[in-house]
Amino acid sequence: MSTYITARRRIICMAGTLISSLTLAAFAAKANTLDTGGDQYRSGEHQSFKYDHQSHTHFWDELALKKPDLWETLRQRFAWQDQVDQPRVQEWIDHYQQRPQNIADIIHRSRPWMHWIISRVEDRGLPGEIALLPFVESAFDTQARSHRGATGLWQFMPRTGDALGLTRTRGYDGRLDVVAATEAALDYLEGQAAQWYEGDMELSLAAYNAGAGTVNRAQRAAENRGQPSDYWHLRLPSETMDYVPKLLAISAIINDPERYQLSLPSIENSPAVAAVEIDVPLSMDRLSHMANVSAERLETLNPGHLDGFLNPANTPELVVPADAKATLLANLNSVSTGTVRYVVSSGDNLSAIADQHNVSLASLRQRNGLSGDMIRAGQTLYIPNQTILASN
Secondary structure: OOOOOOHHHHHHHHHHHHHHHHHHHHHOOOOOEEOOOOOOEEOOOOOOOOOOOOOOOOHHHHHHHOOOOHHHHHHOOOOOHHHOOOHHHHHHHHHHHOOHHHHHHHHHHHHHHHHHHHHHHHHOOOOHHHHHHHHHHHOOOOOOEOOOOOEOOOOEOHHHHHHOOOOEOOOEEOOOOHHHHHHHHHHHHHHHHHHHOOOOHHHHHHHHHHOHHHHHHHHHHHHHOOOOOOHHHOOOOHHHHHHHHHHHHHHHHHHOOOOOOOOOOOOOOOOOEEEEEOOOOEEHHHHHHHHOOOHHHHHHHOOOEOOOEEOOOOOOEEEEEHHHHHHHHHHHHHHHOOOEEEEOOOOOOHHHHHHHOOOOHHHHHHHHOOOOOOOOOOOEEEEOOHHHHHHO
């Protein structure tokens, strides 16, 4: 089985989808959608495409206006649907069929992130099914924490997160930062596949769950038994044995919900969030005013910031609703002007730096998200502009 979608396959898939769309535009029923209240579902009525002679609207003009929904976009990137008839996958399909509300709840939580994650998976040329991995890992709960210490949407353990460059400080946890953790998760999957499994992403997924050492030992044991060493023939911990089947079961339902008698809530096929680079430390309260977004909403989209403060030394990116990006950027222009950066040298101390730049020690701490006076050589400090500080 191919582990990556080749460029040729994507072109063929897109061509097939266009042909199907031309046919379905004329004859298919509307997909089920979530009503505006967000709590009730309604079935779409069968509605045929009709050419409007009075307005002289051409068929192709109408077709151009019909943007595929997000689920259809994701289906075009699926690469593993030939595996869904595996008995272990069917067991989990049966499980999810009996719990349709759980699927709906998880999809609701995924709304801010699904389009963005799909785009990142697509940019890397990875199988579309991987965009659904947070279903299995955290049920798309950005605050999820396991009893073993795994944290966030992608459920990173502390040491794994550290190895992947996910910063952890008193005021910030990169494992909870969806933007940073998504990149780290995809880096990890690609890296494991390349290092150990000759690009086999199913084995890399198993290693994501159980660790490469466990999977590698299981492969050697399979080879000693004279069996294939692919994922489906390995003897792994029970959680790992179910890991890929769960993912494929979710993707099978999304790929063909009618087959499984389930209705998918719709998700708009456009970015719901945007990442904006912030080059000066600012409080989340101040940023919420600058973006014209409620503080609660901003905190929900930025769960990695633990102390109500964004320090670009930890991460420069703030996630906002997509329609708030322009407002925030316009207001940031005045904040960024005149900002002074200072790189700490060996022997420096915070009090002397504050005196050197004629700012108070308290304001220097505040601007850089410091709880004490500890600094290190090479660290970048932001010297507060007193005018900005007064409005912060």
